Amino acid sequence: MADRGVLARPEFWPVSLLSVALVAVLGGWGTATYLDRTRQVPACVERTTLRIAAAPSIAPPVREIARRLALRERCLDITVEARESADVLRDLARTAPGGVGAASTRTPASKAASTPASKAAPNAPSTAPSAAGSPSQAGATIAGSAPPDAWLPESTLWLRRARAAGAFQVPADGVSVAGTPVVLALDSRSATRLGWRDHSLGWTGLVAATAPPLPVVLPDPATSPIGFGALVGIRALARSAQPNDAAAGAAATMRRLAPRTASLTGENPPAPTGPGTDEAAVVTTEQAVLLGGVSGRRQVAVYPPSALPSPDYPYATLTTGPGRDGATALLRALLATEGATTLTRNGLRTPKGGPPVGIPSGMGIRTGAYKPARLPGETDALALLNAWGGVHISARMLAVFDTSGSMGAKVPGSTETRLSETIKAAQGGAQLLLGTTELGIWEFSNDLDGERDYQEVVPVGPIGPRRAEIVAELGRMKVKPNGTSGLYDTTLAAYRDATRNWTPGRINMVLVLTDGKDDNASGISRADLLRELGGLVDRKRPVPILFIGVGPEIDPDELRQIANATGGQVALTARPSGIRQIFFTALAEFSCLPPKCRR
Incomplete structure (x- = not known):
């Protein structure tokens, strides 16, 4: 029995020792590999820094999407600036035809900052529309900067205007990543008094009426895509009411609105101020109503009879330099399901008109799809703006x-x-x-x-x-x-x-x-x-x-x-x-x- 036992031990030990050794070797290799990976600094040969200029009303969700992209793309740093489109246009026109793309740079990873701006101050993920996305709180405006690598204005109209100003590096059309309809915003008390809930209140009675029950505040169509969309609506109402002399009807409405036109630096008209100013209808966007960006008071939205040209947020890649691939990657992230969800949580619609996430009741916001209207052609748009200019x-x-x-x-x-x-x-x-x-x-x-x-x-x-x-x-x-x-x-x-x-x-x-x-x-x-x-x-x-x-x-x-x-x-x-x-x-x-x- 003892011999059998002695003879048995050599059969077990070599196998056990081999297994232990193998585990130790594999474990040691794995540990060494993990430690080696954690010591890999820099993580890439070159880093690309990308600058994005986004309209203030879309900058917060774009910043959040860019942060997530930069976490995945270890060699890409993204800075999203909330900038008024008029300021970006001036910069682009000033630097045309050269200079675009200079904002994006590649630097050796050993010299790059260890934490890019897009990672240093991440935005908390949105769960519902909030005032944080309102234009007034979207971020600091940077004036007089170099042209960005990509531009995300609120409307394709800005791309047209940039090209008209000689900035031919700007594409005539961008890729729409979001949208928001043009609406009238009314104080909820005024809207209820005027029959909003039984649908007797509409644009015809507010905008086109000779003696409207409320004054209408209009952002200047010459500088605001929101105001321009309203101008298209005014013409449509005039054609319906006066088919034989629509131009006269539209001009008469324009002249009535001209004294209360808001000359804006931002995208939405300012809230009326002073005694009784809640008794006013403001031409603005659905997003502004959702986020409380019109007046801070509870508002309701009144939609036009048919959709108007509205902010379509076209993404335009400008750089031809090292940031182009990064700009394309950000566009893909904006259009992806996760990006679209972030945008719609900030009060915006999808490019095809899909509704925002978390629409509250009692504000008149349409919960179904709202297909946006196409912009008029450049000749038609110019004629409409000229008509506005003449009466204004x-x-x-x-x-x-x-x-x-x-x-x-x-x-x-x-x-x-x-x-x-x-x-x-x-x-x-x-x-x-x-x-x-x-x-x-x-x-x-x-x-x-x-x-x-x-x-x-x-x-x-x-x-x-x-x-x-x-x-x-x-x-x-x-x-x-x-x-x-x-x-x-x-x-x-x-x-x-x-x-x-x-x-x-x-x-x-x-x-x-x-x-x-x-x-x-x-x-x-x-x-x-x-x-x-x-x-x-x-x-x-x-x-x-x-x-x-x-x-x-x-x-x-x-x-x-x-x-x-x-x-x-x-x-x-x-x-x-x-x-x-x-x-x-x-x-x-x-x-x-x-x-x-x-x-």
């Missing part, structure tokens, strides 16, 4: 009407004469101008005031208290039978009067409405007129002449020579009914005042 601007204008014999000709297909239809268009335009605009009216033919070919009908003065008088005086103008046209003498006299009475802070202009060329044998020549105008023009005190030519007898080259001498324009129309749109478009184009602009 105060001017000092001398309007000169041709009452010579040819203005008595019938307009084809109408019982109206050229003059009567021109007067109707002018009367409609006078109703739409701001009350602070100063307007005077002359008429001209030949020998209307002794030997003078022109005479004053209404002296220059504010329209506001004289609107009815101006409309009435326009209606009293008559054609002079067989009268000739003293166009040159009248134009020179009007220009002298306008330059002598030039008013700062306004568009100073002369408007001449005529159907023909100068045929006054006793008047000055065109060459004399151009020479006289050349001596009167002062580029620091511009007074452009706008000629609106009516009918087929117009000599456009003659008028262009005169207009060009003053920095003005010529517009031709077969029907005088087209005068109003021409005028407001031109008024918007003349709206750049010195010293900012030189003509």
Whole structure:
């Protein structure tokens, strides 16, 4: 038995010792490998630092998504700056066409900071919409910085504007990562009083009404994509209410809204302040209502009859340098399921209109999908903004009407004469101008005031208290039978009067409405007129002449020579009914005042 036992031990020990040795070796190798990995500094050969400029309303969730990406991508540092889109646009335009991409850098890992900014101050994950995502609390605005590696403005409109400013490194279209509809925000008490819960309250009764129950605060459409979206809505409402004269209806609404337009540095209009200011409707976004960014009071959202062009948050990669791969990785993270959840928890919708997460009851927020509308084309958008600019601007204008014999000709297909239809268009335009605009009216033919070919009908003065008088005086103008046209003498006299009475802070202009060329044998020549105008023009005190030519007898080259001498324009129309749109478009184009602009 003892021998059997002795013989048995050698069979066990080698196996046991081999197993123990193997475990020790493997364990030691594993421990050594773990220790070696923990000592691998740096973790990569080069580090890439990426700068992202994001609109304040989307910067907080983008910062959170970037933090998570940087934790996964050990060689990538990401800084997300909350920056107003207008500031980024200025930086891009200033540095065009070069300089983009300089913000992203690669540095040896041994020299890189051990903790990137995106990891040093992580945002707490969002679980529901909160005020932390409101534009006013999104983060510091960085002005005058170098161009970012990627830009995330609130709207594709900013990409268009950047390219129009010469920043052709900006793509015409980005990749939408989120959205939020344009809505009207009302104090919940006002909304309840006006019938919000039974759906009797809508944009038609608030925005388009001649006497709305609440004042409407509109962000300036010229600088705010939210305001521009509302402008599209105003036009749609006018087309529905006045299909035969939608332009007039839209312009009338614009003029009513103009005095309460907010000139903004941010994306959402400021809360009205002062006694009774909760009694106002503010054009803003669904996200702002959710996050309490409009006034801090409980608000409800009133949606337009159909979706409007709204913030679509286009992601645009700008760098062509070492940060491009990182910028692409961030875009993928924003579009991924986890990224989309973070964005919708901050009051935003998905690019296709999917709802935010955690919508509270009692605020009117639509819980279903809300498909966004497409932006108008650039030509259409410009025409709409020009129409807005025309009714929003105060001017000092001398309007000169041709009452010579040819203005008595019938307009084809109408019982109206050229003059009567021109007067109707002018009367409609006078109703739409701001009350602070100063307007005077002359008429001209030949020998209307002794030997003078022109005479004053209404002296220059504010329209506001004289609107009815101006409309009435326009209606009293008559054609002079067989009268000739003293166009040159009248134009020179009007220009002298306008330059002598030039008013700062306004568009100073002369408007001449005529159907023909100068045929006054006793008047000055065109060459004399151009020479006289050349001596009167002062580029620091511009007074452009706008000629609106009516009918087929117009000599456009003659008028262009005169207009060009003053920095003005010529517009031709077969029907005088087209005068109003021409005028407001031109008024918007003349709206750049010195010293900012030189003509």
